[in-house]
Amino acid sequence: MEGVFERLLLAPMNVFFEKVMQFLPNLFSALFIFVCGLLVGWLAKTVLRWLFAVLKLDGFADRLGVTRGLAKGGLHDSFSSVLARFIGGFVVFVFFLVSLNNLNVDLIQTMIEKFLNYLPNVFVAIVILSLGYMLGTFLGRTVLIASVNAGMRISGLVGRFVKYLVFLLAVAIAVDQLGIGAEAVLVTYTIVFSGVVLALAIAFGLGGKDTARKYLEGKLKEKKGGEGEDVMRHL
Amino acid sequence: MTVADRRQDDSPTNGVNLRQEVRDQIGEIGEAEILVGIPSFNNARTIGHVVRAVQIGLAKYFPEHKAVLVNSDGGSSDGTMEAVRDAVMEDFGSVLIRHRIEPSFKLALPYHGIPGKGSAFRTIFEIADALGAKACAVVDSDLRSITPEWIELLLKPVISGDFDYVSPLYLRHKYDGTITNSIIYPLFCSLYGKKVRQPIGGEFGFSGDLARFFLTKDVWESDVARYGIDIWMTTTAVANGYRICQAFLGAKIHDPKDPGADLSSMLYQVVGAAFDLMEAYAEVWKKTECSEQVPTFGFRYAVGLEPVRVNVERMLEMFSLGVTELMDVWRAFLPDEVSDFLLVAREIPMEEFRIPDGIWADIVLSFALAAHRKLLSREHLLRSLTPLYIGRTASFVLETVDSEAEEVEEKIERLCQIFEVKMGGLRDLWD
Structure with missing residues (x-):
């Protein structure tokens, strides 16, 4: 009876207890690593905030329109603060992964390994999106100012169109980088882009035929009589 | 040296x-x-x-x-x-x-x-x-x-x-x-x-x-x-x-x-x-x-000058379009009172439209300071000045439509004096 009790209850409990005793150091170690991560993350955030202030990163972000983009996205903090928080949070996240890995659980280790292999793609996608946003803002503003100076009434629309077109292209490339339905994204982008161009062509063709006629008539009259244009010398 | x-x-x-x-x-x-x-x-x-x-x-x-x-x-x-x-x-x-x-x-x-x-x-x-x-x-x-x-x-x-x-x-x-x-x-x-x-x-x-x-x-x-x-x-x-x-x-x-x-x-x-x-x-x-x-x-003498044709209505359209579309760009460096004035000015009928000398000096000096501080891409900053310059030119044309050459020169000299007064502020902000 005693042997049965020992074999059925005590032995498994001993094994379980031994495993718990083996696991506990890993757990405490993981908790320690995580707490260290919190501290290092906080330190990184503080140091980076100071460094970004010295480098006047917010002024640079203002010039590129990043601050305005963040505000539109609901983030009213400065760009340097957001970036410092992001990097601080990332440091904490890395420590969290290391602490999980330290638990020596096969399932968790496999998942972490898969995640780490995928992580470079996420980084590249973030970089592509950031560059796409900055380039879109810059080109959109360039087109906006040029079209205002040319006296186009739809300057705002044209500027926004260029901005979002470039950003949309960046999104398509980023999604392709992440491997999420790469072909579907490309096809969707092509269809949307072609549709927009076709719609614009039809809209301009139908809506602008009178304007085009007036413009050409005006040009012909100007060539004949030289009327209708300023002759100011600005210099 | x-x-x-x-x-x-x-x-x-x-x-x-x-x-x-x-x-x-x-x-x-x-x-x-x-x-x-x-x-x-x-x-x-x-x-x-x-x-x-x-x-x-x-x-x-x-x-x-x-x-x-x-x-x-x-x-x-x-x-x-x-x-x-x-x-x-x-x-x-x-x-x-x-x-x-x-x-x-x-x-x-x-x-x-x-x-x-x-x-x-x-x-x-x-x-x-x-x-x-x-x-x-x-x-x-x-x-x-x-x-x-x-x-x-x-x-x-x-x-x-x-x-x-x-x-x-x-x-x-x-x-x-x-x-x-x-x-x-x-x-x-x-x-x-x-x-x-x-x-x-x-x-x-x-x-x-x-x-x-x-x-x-x-x-x-x-x-x-x-x-x-x-x-x-x-x-x-x-x-x-x-x-x-x-x-x-x-x-x-x-x-x-x-x-x-x-x-x-x-x-x-x-x-x-x-x-x-x-x-x-x-x-x-x-x-x-x-x-x-x-x-x-050189000996100064008076001469007849060829007339210059100006389309003020079109200039004001350009100014108004610029203020509507580019205010977001300018807000980063124009003083609030200037931005507020421009938003009001675009609605003013042609006969009453004016950009006062003080506002104009503030605009030019704000652009100079923004260029110095590199608040915006140089290309964007300088090219975005065009509608404001056109608005100021329209205002100048409207103000001097009946003025003789001497009166126009006096007006330009007054603008210089205002620039000189405002330059003190620019000196303080430059560094």
Whole structure:
């Protein structure tokens, strides 16, 4: 009876207890690593905030329109603060992964390994999106100012169109980088882009035929009589 | 360091490559005392008259000086260089009492580098340096009102050794030269303390030493190579202590439309060059307290001027469009009261539309400060000034529609005073 009790209850409990005793150091170690991560993350955030202030990163972000983009996205903090928080949070996240890995659980280790292999793609996608946003803002503003100076009434629309077109292209490339339905994204982008161009062509063709006629008539009259244009010398 | 010391130290660097044919021609000429340069681009229609006026001016007023006329062309396709070669004053006897003693020469050559007036001037400076010219003058190729007397007025103060730089003074229509009247003249006056009325006039006289000094500057890849050359030359002369005067030339009448001239690009290049010079000479203009008159030569007389056609309604449409679309861009650096004023002004009917001098000075100085602080891409910042400039020009036209020339000049002088007052604030914010 005693042997049965020992074999059925005590032995498994001993094994379980031994495993718990083996696991506990890993757990405490993981908790320690995580707490260290919190501290290092906080330190990184503080140091980076100071460094970004010295480098006047917010002024640079203002010039590129990043601050305005963040505000539109609901983030009213400065760009340097957001970036410092992001990097601080990332440091904490890395420590969290290391602490999980330290638990020596096969399932968790496999998942972490898969995640780490995928992580470079996420980084590249973030970089592509950031560059796409900055380039879109810059080109959109360039087109906006040029079209205002040319006296186009739809300057705002044209500027926004260029901005979002470039950003949309960046999104398509980023999604392709992440491997999420790469072909579907490309096809969707092509269809949307072609549709927009076709719609614009039809809209301009139908809506602008009178304007085009007036413009050409005006040009012909100007060539004949030289009327209708300023002759100011600005210099 | 005195100007004389600087002359000893300065030596031209990184010169342009003149073609062998041109070098041969310069070698044949050897030395010259006077050089007159004419930059051109598709000016076949008017350049013949300019060349003849220069030739007569040299023969009439400087017969005992060896002179060279240089046409520096930007690749004209309308036969401009041929027009220069063909422009000959066959009968000097009909305009001169006595014939010249020293020979005069004529060179017509294409310049190299960035297409623009500044690159054309650079070639002229190089040739002046190669010939050891003592006095130089440059005149625009689209002038219809140039007379031989202009050459005397531009060169005499330099030949006499009294001055290093001669800036022009013209009678112009009140709506002519609006970038000068509303931006460059008030800014130049208040920054450098010299009332040079046409700092970007286009016609200048200068000493050979100053031409060599210009060549020492590494600016030929910037806006100075284009329309920025005029303000750069005048500012460089004043800020480096060269002796400057003005010459009254009479009326300035030229071809109404500058070929290839786009307002936004002109404004970008001229204002961009002026802002760059503010960076370069910050230590000079920070010491300026008030502006003073500069010596002026020439007999002043009244002339009739050709009317200038202006479409104010279209200008106001451009201004209103600019305020509606670009306010987000300007908000980063314009004072709140200026932004608020602009938003109200776009709704005001044409008869009542005005941009007051104080607001305009605030706008120009805010743009200068924003350029200094690099708050925005330089291209975006300067090109976004165009609708505001157009609005200010419309306001100026509406305000002076019934004004005589003297009243208009008084108004421009008042604007200068306001710039001078506001400059104190800019000095405080600059560093």
